[in-house]
Amino acid sequence: MGTLSDSARLAVGTLTTVRVPAPTVINRRVAGAAMTLGPLAALPLAVVAGLVIAGGQAVGLPELASAGLALGAVALGSRGLHLDGLADTADGLGASYDRVKALDVMRRGDSGPTGVATLLFVLLVQCGALAGATAAGHGIAAVVVAVVAGRCVLSLCCARGVPSARPDGLGATVAGSVPAVTAVAVFVLAAGLAALSPGLPWWRGALAVVLAYGVAGVLLIRCVRRLGGITGDVLGGCVEVAVATALVTLAP
Template identity: 40%
Template sequence: MAVGTLSVFPVRPGTVDRRAGGRAMALAPLVGALLGGVAAVVLSAALWLGVSPLLASVLAVGTLALLTRALHLDGLADLADGLGSGRPAEQALDVMKRSDIGPFGVVTLVLVLGVQVAALAEASAAGYGPVALVAACVTGRLAITWACREGVPAARPGGLGAMVAGTVRRGPALAATALSLVGLAVLTCAYCLGALRLLPPDDAFGRRYAEYTSTEGTGIGSYAALEGTEADPARSDVVGVSLAPAADLLASWSPLVLFLGLPAVAAGLLAASVLRRRAVRRLGGITGDVLGALAETAAAAALLACVALW
């Protein structure tokens, strides 16, 4: 149910009820990791082929739209139209159910997609775009998990919101958050190690890293140290995208490496929480459109946090 609801991948869910809905929403971050992984492959392939970070980011974000049938983006536009209408709850919900899109929805889509693409392009230019993209996708679906926790009502009796609202207990939500943070920490460390190995022997970073390992005794070598080559300040990129920031982060071996996903997840959940509270106050609860809007908003905020941190 989690895969079938949150992605385009064809599956045959078993029993579809509120109990299954609660489990599916608790597993939503895993679906986010799957979607983010596929989009990260597209992003990495485009960068490897020499595509600019901006265009590669557009392709990656477009891939996510395809993998979700653009349902989250549709929910974002519908919620913007509903909240922007300024009408009472029932009338605002009617606005959200319409098939057309209003000016509030158009502007919101342009701004949110613009933030996602711009932040991802900046992260890609710095060499950590794939990690940031996966973190954003996981955070977006984690926002859905928390929006379905106990105590959050549904705005109307029918639809996806009514099936999953209030079905996730606090324990599973906390467990999903902890597992997401651990997974992102492992992914970050693996990516940093991979980035270090991809640096050319004459990369300017190699000399700095070799000096660091010799003084700090981390036991991790670099190509400059292993090959004994002289660092050349003129070389600082691989296929046009610098990997030094990722390797430099690992070289510092700060505890920040282990908790790199924390700022992204925290920023995404905070932004989603503000939007969810606003939606619940205005509409009386959550709907499927609200869940989609939360996913896109949290993803955008997580990407911004990644760019600001690195």
């Protein structure tokens, strides 16, 4: 019970702005469970985003404005953590083929042109896709599925066998901490629940999750090969590309 409590605190405290007591213990078991609980920690953010879409429809806001406000609320509720990770990962991958230099670039607090451009493009895709889903009448389901699916890929990125790029930091704490069977179970559960999304054909929700995992997996493999493993920034980058992929899949 203590491990579950600590894991829930770590997941909520790391992935959202909700203030919770600090975990009494942080070890690999706690870290792995926290990454597995990531989708549950982010569920309130998904609900808020869905309410924003519903509110925008009620008052007649343009779909693009509603999409921007909904995704902005999610970013605000997560302190922009994943967006920052996406920008830093892009900067690192674009900086140099030298692993040490790339990791040094990612560790800095600023964002270079590659990171800014990547962030801009991904946000444009997310907002445009969510606007399309809203215009098609299933914006609420789309944003909930996308936000939750984005956090589900954390268990994939932290599955056994995935190394850390550094000996310290968030990546070192969570890398390889999730049993493979758990990561698979999260994927199957996410796809199954997405298939039950109201207003969507069963296959659309499941396909969104499958493709979100696929694109996040491609980025993960690229980062492991180039950087030697994952960092906290890589986790954030995988979350954001998964969200974008799910929204694009559900846009029409």
